[in-house]
Amino acid sequence: MASLNNDTPSVNLTDPSNQTLDVPEFPSRNGPQRLLAAATKQPRNREKVRLEPGHSxxxxxxxxxxxxxxxxxxxxxxxxxxxxxxxxxxxxxxxxxxxxxxxxxxxxxxxxxxxxxxxxxxxxxxxxxxxxxxxxxxxxxxxxxxxxxxxxxxx
The missing domain is CATH 3.10.120.10 (Cytochrome b5-like heme/steroid binding domain)
Structure with a gap:
């Protein structure tokens, strides 16, 4: 596989035959998927409630x-x-x-x-x-x- 250019983030993976593969990171760090996810309103965090024993x-x-x-x-x-x-x-x-x-x-x-x-x-x-x-x-x-x-x- 051809090496990716230096400004594309990538992850190094090793396949079963111990060959290193350069795989592009997805979603990319400044890509539209991450930007959209960061701009999307997230639901309010719910507090965890401990149930009494015997109430599972x-x-x-x-x-x-x-x-x-x-x-x-x-x-x-x-x-x-x-x-x-x-x-x-x-x-x-x-x-x-x-x-x-x-x-x-x-x-x-x-x-x-x-x-x-x-x-x-x-x-x-x-x-x-x-x-x-x-x-x-x-x-x-x-x-x-x-x-x-x-x-x-x-x-």
């Missing part, structure tokens, strides 16, 4: 498959946003996400962002916040045992 994702999976009642109410119902607003305390927290109403209370201490972060959507429709921060999460699977009903329009 695996512990949540065990709890949800244990058969324990995590709903806290009789089988499914229909709830208005006014009814959900009544459940906005740490010992009684509900939210609506994509038209489904969930009892967050059993999950609070398992949430990787901490109780305070999850309480931001307690007592209200948390769809927008959920989609902004966790659009890749399968809420139907994660919270299936906490589903209490469905959001209906106020009358």
């Amino acid at each position: 994702p695996l512990d949540w999976a065990k709890l949800t498959s244990s058969g324990k009642d995590l709903r806290g109410v009789p089988p499914f119902g229909k709830y208005t946003i006014e009814q959900i607003r009544e459940h906005r305390k740490q010992d009684d927290a509900w939210t609506a996400i994509q038209g489904k109403v969930y009892n967050l209370t059993p999950y609070l201490k398992f949430h990787p962002g901490g109780v305070k972060d999850l309480m931001r959507c307690a007592g209200r429709d948390g769809t927008k916040l959920f989609m902004l921060t966790h659009s890749w999460v399968n809420i139907d699977y994660l919270m299936k045992e906490c589903l209490v009903g469905f959001l209906v329009p106020s009358t």
